[in-house]
Amino acid sequence: MADDVTMDQIVSLCRRRGFVFPSSEIYGGLGSTFDYGHYGVLTKNNIRGRWLEAMVQERDDIVLIDSAIILHPRVWEASGHVEGFTDPLVDCRTCKLRFRADQLESAQCGRKPSRHPGGTPDCDLTEARQFNLMFQTTVGPIEEAGAKAFLRPETAQGIFINFKNVLQLARRQPPFGIAQVGKSFRNEITPGNFLFRVREFEQMEMEFFVPPAEAEQWYRYWVDARFDWYLRYGLRRSRLRVREHGEEERSHYSQGTSDIEYDYPIGWSELEGVANRGDFDLTRHTEFSGTKLEFVGLEGTARYVPWVIEPAVSIERIFVAMLVDAYDEEEIAGRERTVLRLHPAIAPVKAAVLPLIAKDPGMVEKARALYEELRRSEVVEYDEGGAIGRRYRRQDEIGTPFAFTIDGQTLEDDTVTIRERDSLVQERVAIGQVGAKLTEELRKPWTTPKTD
Amino acid sequence: MADDVTMDQIVSLCRRRGFVFPSSEIYGGLGSTFDYGHYGVLTKNNIRGRWLEAMVQERDDIVLIDSAIILHPRVWEASGHVEGFTDPLVDCRTCKLRFRADQLESAQCGRKPSRHPGGTPDCDLTEARQFNLMFQTTVGPIEEAGAKAFLRPETAQGIFINFKNVLQLARRQPPFGIAQVGKSFRNEITPGNFLFRVREFEQMEMEFFVPPAEAEQWYRYWVDARFDWYLRYGLRRSRLRVREHGEEERSHYSQGTSDIEYDYPIGWSELEGVANRGDFDLTRHTEFSGTKLEFVGLEGTARYVPWVIEPAVSIERIFVAMLVDAYDEEEIAGRERTVLRLHPAIAPVKAAVLPLIAKDPGMVEKARALYEELRRSEVVEYDEGGAIGRRYRRQDEIGTPFAFTIDGQTLEDDTVTIRERDSLVQERVAIGQVGAKLTEELRKPWTTPKTD
Numbered sequence: 001m002a003d004d005v006t007m008d009q010i011v012s013l014c015r016r017r018g019f020v021f022p023s024s025e026i027y028g029g030l031g032s033t034f035d036y037g038h039y040g041v042l043t044k045n046n047i048r049g050r051w052l053e054a055m056v057q058e059r060d061d062i063v064l065i066d067s068a069i070i071l072h073p074r075v076w077e078a079s080g081h082v083e084g085f086t087d088p089l090v091d092c093r094t095c096k097l098r099f100r101a102d103q104l105e106s107a108q109c110g111r112k113p114s115r116h117p118g119g120t121p122d123c124d125l126t127e128a129r130q131f132n133l134m135f136q137t138t139v140g141p142i143e144e145a146g147a148k149a150f151l152r153p154e155t156a157q158g159i160f161i162n163f164k165n166v167l168q169l170a171r172r173q174p175p176f177g178i179a180q181v182g183k184s185f186r187n188e189i190t191p192g193n194f195l196f197r198v199r200e201f202e203q204m205e206m207e208f209f210v211p212p213a214e215a216e217q218w219y220r221y222w223v224d225a226r227f228d229w230y231l232r233y234g235l236r237r238s239r240l241r242v243r244e245h246g247e248e249e250r251s252h253y254s255q256g257t258s259d260i261e262y263d264y265p266i267g268w269s270e271l272e273g274v275a276n277r278g279d280f281d282l283t284r285h286t287e288f289s290g291t292k293l294e295f296v297g298l299e300g301t302a303r304y305v306p307w308v309i310e311p312a313v314s315i316e317r318i319f320v321a322m323l324v325d326a327y328d329e330e331e332i333a334g335r336e337r338t339v340l341r342l343h344p345a346i347a348p349v350k351a352a353v354l355p356l357i358a359k360d361p362g363m364v365e366k367a368r369a370l371y372e373e374l375r376r377s378e379v380v381e382y383d384e385g386g387a388i389g390r391r392y393r394r395q396d397e398i399g400t401p402f403a404f405t406i407d408g409q410t411l412e413d414d415t416v417t418i419r420e421r422d423s424l425v426q427e428r429v430a431i432g433q434v435g436a437k438l439t440e441e442l443r444k445p446w447t448t449p450k451t452d
Numbered sequence: 453m454a455d456d457v458t459m460d461q462i463v464s465l466c467r468r469r470g471f472v473f474p475s476s477e478i479y480g481g482l483g484s485t486f487d488y489g490h491y492g493v494l495t496k497n498n499i500r501g502r503w504l505e506a507m508v509q510e511r512d513d514i515v516l517i518d519s520a521i522i523l524h525p526r527v528w529e530a531s532g533h534v535e536g537f538t539d540p541l542v543d544c545r546t547c548k549l550r551f552r553a554d555q556l557e558s559a560q561c562g563r564k565p566s567r568h569p570g571g572t573p574d575c576d577l578t579e580a581r582q583f584n585l586m587f588q589t590t591v592g593p594i595e596e597a598g599a600k601a602f603l604r605p606e607t608a609q610g611i612f613i614n615f616k617n618v619l620q621l622a623r624r625q626p627p628f629g630i631a632q633v634g635k636s637f638r639n640e641i642t643p644g645n646f647l648f649r650v651r652e653f654e655q656m657e658m659e660f661f662v663p664p665a666e667a668e669q670w671y672r673y674w675v676d677a678r679f680d681w682y683l684r685y686g687l688r689r690s691r692l693r694v695r696e697h698g699e700e701e702r703s704h705y706s707q708g709t710s711d712i713e714y715d716y717p718i719g720w721s722e723l724e725g726v727a728n729r730g731d732f733d734l735t736r737h738t739e740f741s742g743t744k745l746e747f748v749g750l751e752g753t754a755r756y757v758p759w760v761i762e763p764a765v766s767i768e769r770i771f772v773a774m775l776v777d778a779y780d781e782e783e784i785a786g787r788e789r790t791v792l793r794l795h796p797a798i799a800p801v802k803a804a805v806l807p808l809i810a811k812d813p814g815m816v817e818k819a820r821a822l823y824e825e826l827r828r829s830e831v832v833e834y835d836e837g838g839a840i841g842r843r844y845r846r847q848d849e850i851g852t853p854f855a856f857t858i859d860g861q862t863l864e865d866d867t868v869t870i871r872e873r874d875s876l877v878q879e880r881v882a883i884g885q886v887g888a889k890l891t892e893e894l895r896k897p898w899t900t901p902k903t904d
Contacts, residue, residue, distance in 0.1 A: 019623035026741040031592070033522065035614055038515040038622055057831055063490040069635065069652055070485065072476035080696040135522075135589045139639065139651065140483070151589070151603075161478055162487055166543035167468035170490055171837070183521065183635060187591065199591065200521055380511055385623070391501070403464055 002124035007265040007326045010195055010320065013327070013338065017398050019043065020195070032198050039398050040319075042379060044202070047318050048181055051204050054229055055179050062177035062206060063170050067158025069183060070139060070149050078288035079157045079281070079432070080252065081150075086130035087189050093124040099191050101128035123146060126370035133186045151185035156310060159207045160281045163293050174295055174306045175218060177208035184314075193266055195316040202315040209295070211307035212279070213259075215255070218309045219276040226272055226311045230391045234343035234448050236324050239263040240271075253280035262321040270323055279305040293337070322346055325450070326399060332424065335389075339451055340399030341422055344442050347399040350378040351438055354391050356407040358384035366431065367406040370416070373435055379415065402441065404434055415438055422449040454640050457779045459717040462772065463617055463646055464780070465790065472647070472825035482638070484650050491850050492771075494831060498631055498655070501799055506681055507631050513623050514629035514658060519610025522591060530740035531609045531733070532704065538582035539641050545576040547781050551793055552641050553580035568794075582622040585638045592703060605636035608762060610634075611659045612733045615745050626747055626758045627670060628658035634776065636766075645718055646766040652810065654767040659751030661747070661758035664731070667707070670761045671728040675710045678763045684901045686750050692723075705732035707759075714773040724765035733758040774798055777902070778851060781863050784876065787841075792851030793874055793902055797866050798896050799851040802830040803890055806843050808835035808859040818883065819858040822868070825887055830894070848873060854885055854893065874901040 011125065014020040018037035021397055024030045036044060056062050076082045088101035089255065092109070099107040107119050134149040152158065159178045183204045195201075204350040209220045223242055224403070230240055230426040245257040255414065260269045281304050282293040294305045324342040351374060364384065375383035383391050395403055403419040412414050415428040429437055466472040470489035473681055476482045488496060508514050528534045540553035544561070551559040561572045570670060587603040605609065611630045613643040618630055636655045647653075662670045675694055680790055682692055696707040707728040714723040734757050746757045778792040796802065807819035816836065823834040833852070835843050842859065854869040862868050865879040870889065 016621075017800065018617065019619050023520045023612065024613060026616070026737065026743040027524040027526045030520070030522070030524045035520060035610065035617075037516040037614075037617065038517065039514040041518045044518070057827055060834065063494040065490065066488040066493045066496070068475045068482070068485045068487060070482070070637075072482045075476060076480045135590045135591075137587045139587075140652045142643070161476060162489075163472065164478070165473050165487075165489065166468065169468075185522075189592070285478065291478040293478075338646060339786040375509055375525075382512065 005265060007194055010265070010323050010327060013340075013397065014040070014323070015164050019398075021152065032192055033200070034198065039348040041341075042321075043346060044315050044319060044349065045252075047315050047322070047347045048202075048204065050233060051058070051183070051229075052179075054232075055177075055204075055206055058427040059170075061175060061177050062208075063158060063166060063172070063181050065162055065166065065178050065179065066182060067162060069185075070137070071152060071158060071161070073149050074288055075157050075161060076134065076150050076153075076283075078284045079160075080284070080442075081134060081153060081157075082132070084252070084366060085134060085153060086132050088128040088194055089131040089189065090128050091126045091187055093126065094120075095123070097411075098189070099125075099445060131189065133188065135185045135187050140424050154184050154312070155180040155182050155205045156207060156312065157201045157282070159205070159283050160308075161289075163209070163285075164283060164291065165297065173297070175208060177206050179204070179206040181205075185190070191426040196264070196266070196269070198316060203312065204315060205310060207281075208279075210309060212304060212307045213274055213309040213388060215278070215309065219258075219274065221289050222309050222311050223260070223274045225372075226313075227260055227273060230262075230321075233322070233346055234341075234450075235262070235321060236448070236450055238304055239325060241268065243268075251275070262324075263316075264320065264324060264372060271317050271373065272311060274309070274311045277308040277310055279307055281308060282306065312333040316420050337393050337396050337419060339396040341448070342399035342401075343446050344401040345446075347401055348379065349381050349395070349398060349400045349443060351380045351402040351404060352391070352395045352400050353380060353382050353403045354388065355384050356388055356405055362411050363406045363408075366410055370406070370434060371406065374438060377435075392419065402438065406431075430436070456662075457717060457776055459646055462515050462717070462775050462779060464505070465494070465849065466775070471775075471850075472782075474498075480872055484644055485648065485652070486647060491800040495774075495794075495798060496767050496771060498798045498800065499767050500656065501899050502685060503681075504631075504633070506603060506684075507629075507656075507658055509565075511817075513627060514565050514660075515618060515624070517611055517614055517618065517630050517632050518634060519614060519632065519636075521604050522589070522602060523610060523613070523743075525587075525601050526740055527609050527613055527737075528602050529588065530736045532736070533586060533605060534584070536704070536771050537586060537605060537742060540580040541641065542580050545578065546572075547575070547712065550641070551577075551582075555691075561746070575876055583641065585640065587637045587639050601709075605625050605638050606636050606764070607632040607634050607655045607765065608659060611657070612737055612745070612760075613741075615661070615734060615737075616743065619747065621646075625749070627662040627666065627726070629658050631656070631658040633657075633767075638712070647772050648716070648718065650768060655764065656767060657732075657762060657764040659729075660761040660763075660784040662755060662761060664759045667730070667759040668760065671708055671710075671726065673762050674761050675712070675726045679712055679764075682723070685774070685798055686793075686816045686898060686902075687773060688900070688902055690868045691777060693720065695720075702728070714769075716772065716774075716776060719849070722768050724763060726763045727760055729760040731759055734758065759849070767782070771868060780902075784837060788844050789848050790847040791873065793900070794851035794853075795898050796853040799853055800831065801847070801850060801852045802894060803832045803854040803856060804843070804847045805832060805850050806840065806857045807836050808857055809838055814863050815858045818862055822856065822858070822883060822886060827892065828888065854890060856888075 011399040019040035021035050021036045022029045023033040024106050090101045134153050139149045140147050170452050181204045185200050192317050243259045243261050252277050255278040258274050259270040259271040275392040285291045296303045326342045330338050340441050351366050355363035374380045401421045405417045414431045417426045420425045471492035473487050474481045475485035475487045516528045540548050542553045543550050573832040586605050590759045591601045592598050592599050639812050693713050695711045696714050701759050702709050707730040709727040711722040715721045748755045805819050805823040807815035822838045826832045852872045858871045866883045869878045871878045
């Protein structure tokens with residue numbers, strides 16, 4: 001595993017700089033649920049934005065959808081979730097807690113916290129039974145069976161049930177894709193590891209519909225394309241790998257699945273999954289709904305059920321991977337700094353504008369004017385609080401790639417210093433050129449300063 | 453009410469062009485639930501983006517948060533929702549349906565659909581009882597009382613419970629605000645009117661914390677600021693008004709509430725609400741959590757519970773208002789067209805690139821190159837399908853402000869025509885200048901061509 005950063009360091013930075021807090025903290029918290037602070041929201045927005053650019057805006061063949069979270073309950077019968085989206089659970093009649101049957105080794109007995117339930121003589125475990133991971137609720141005022149509903153455990157099914165709408169209205173034919181970003185919910189028995197396994201998370205899924213004969217080729221294409229996306233946004237190649245599932249590991253619907261794994265502090269784990277789902281989903285929804293979900297070519301020249309290739313990831317897992325990958329502590333001229341070497345397109349704040357002396361009205365005036373100009377097109381911060389070194393370190397910790405400092409010389413010649421986060425190189429530039437310079441710097445391909 | 457457009461026309465356009473579909477349609481639909489297609493998602497993204505720009509990016513004093521949807525259940529006791537977020541319901545023992553007691557006049561008897569339950573002799577209504585509008589679910593595997601939870605009915609409470617975190621970590625002092633965008637859920641008994649009252653919706657709320665003595669002034673400020681935002685994005689002044697709630701109409705927490713109303717096809721209705729919530733929320737959460745939520749100035753010079761001003765709106769209501777306001781049908785030189793006069797910053801697609809003749813490889817090549825250049829920074833469409841007039845009308849219907857047409861002359865002198873959606877003015881511009889021209893046009897203040 002990545003041995004130069006621990007999950008505790010990431011959790012601590014997130015807390016200290018207001019990226020992520022434990023949720024409902026003033027009420028004692030709610031296990032494995034988190035709220036995002038200002039920088040966390042901005043970072044997530046950037047991850048989502050870059051995904052949408054690559055998956056939709058820069059392509060011809062993928063359109064967007066945003067389906068409801070509470071869908072018709074039959075959707076989850078067709079998808080197999082009602083029957084099969086379960087974990088095996090056992091109860092302990094002694095300590096009254098419940099455990100995953102397949103994880104008893106690492107479980108904690110409620111009475112004897114230091115010992116495993118299986119190894120405690122007074123543990124009295126029931127037979128394992130299946131527990132469905134979908135959150136259940138009731139829609140509408142009539143409390144009868146028909147009104148039972150589920151919070152979606154994935155966004156994919158909202159795409160499949162709209163396949164026909166998109167085919168007709170967006171005038172598409174395979175190969176084409178439908179992308180969706182939105183919250184999904186899973187009533188995890190053993191959530192944990194910070195944002196790694198949480199009960200509500202934001203999925204980014206894309207279902208790519210292809211002629212069956214092209215499925216294998218597109219499956220390979222999407223594994224490569226998604227892998228390259230992580231490199232493009234600065235993750236170290238040495239901490240990324242593709243792991244293909246063995247036949248016994250694959251889901252019932254899968255003709256082939258590869259995980260793009262990241263070397264998290266907890267070890268190699270799934271970052272994104274790419275699956276060849278075959279015709280499972282469209283066939284099942286055809287069967288359950290009676291609506292034929294297939295592609296029919298012009299004048300009936302072709303007629304088939306497309307196969308589906310699905311790259312699926314959660315923003316939370318990308319968020320953690322990017323923070324882990326970016327985290328660095330170093331000593332510069334005898335002083336320690338923590339720095340997040342985030343890709344500039346992911347960094348929550350693009351630049352800081354800093355008057356060297358907060359009590360100098362001339363500096364403050366010029367700094368404010370520059371700040372107000374820059375924030376029209378980018379997220380920038382103005383900071384006049386404290387010594388300049390301390391302000392730089394604050395920006396380093398949240399990963400701000402550039403700082404513009406207004407000093408005594410600015411008052412004479414209208415130049416400011418640009419300080420670059422990674423190299424710490426400082427150069428002077430005319431204040432009137434700062435906006436264009438920032439735009440240019442942010443559009444440059446970024447060369448990671450990280451060592452492999 | 454706005455008499456030149458009906459809700460049916462909007463619903464029909466949304467369906468026809470793939471902005472919005474009824475949800476779970478292949479399963480017979482799920483009442484009052486909708487899925488958004490490609491243009492709908494892009495339009496919503498633009499509305500959200502413009503709100504975030506105005507509320508956060510262009511200001512110093514507001515930070516973002518993204519709290520969980522399932523919060524600690526005590527949050528909803530403190531907020532008053534468990535006790536009071538209810539509608540009065542009656543059951544009919546004959547037809548077995550349930551109705552809102554305060555809307556019996558417009559209700560439909562299940563047995564005799566054409567008659568009101570109150571007016572049907574065999575209707576046998578129970579006493580009214582209170583029905584809570586929060587969706588309920590169960591978190592975690594232990595099915596005991598403590599694991600009962602709710603889907604948030606508003607994003608505001610997620611802000612209040614993080615007040616202290618933001619105060620400390622974002623180094624803020626009143627007046628300052630915390631903004632949140634996200635899904636909220638209400639188990640409405642009588643949803644309806646297209647997107648106007650739906651069970652899940654995306655809220656944009658901002659809680660602005662101020663010294664109590666400044667509350668009235670900030671309340672007025674936010675009513676004006678939000679009103680101006682609608683004008684900035686093109687809504688007609690004649691279809692907007694501010695209506696202040698009378699004392700009897702205000703919620704229990706409110707010291708003053710104003711609705712910014714829009715003249716929808718169903719009549720004047722709330723678009724956005726601005727409320728002066730006093731110190732109700734922070735005081736209640738202090739009481740229920742035991743954590744003191746107050747502002748303490750440097751060295752204790754000031755100590756008070758801030759009052760809260762809240763502008764709150766859903767993307768859905770803005771979406772409908774903007775479509776209604778933009779919708780126009782007109783006859784141009786004997787041909788009818790439907791056009792959405794959306795503000796360019798709201799329009800889902802910013803420009804279309806159209807080769808005049810799809811079979812001309814020279815035109816297609818130049819058009820594709822231009823399209824690929826433009827889509828790096830904006831959402832643009834390439835369309836070579838059908839007669840040019842038909843392609844223009846398709847873009848008019850989705851509100852695309854500009855179309856660039858590559859024709860025979862382009863092959864000679866590398867100029868293209870720009871067609872402007874509203875004026876229909878066409879001018880020629882050098883193909884190398886199109887990118888800069890588009891950027892410039894999109895940044896210009898937009899003058900609405902609508903008549904008041």
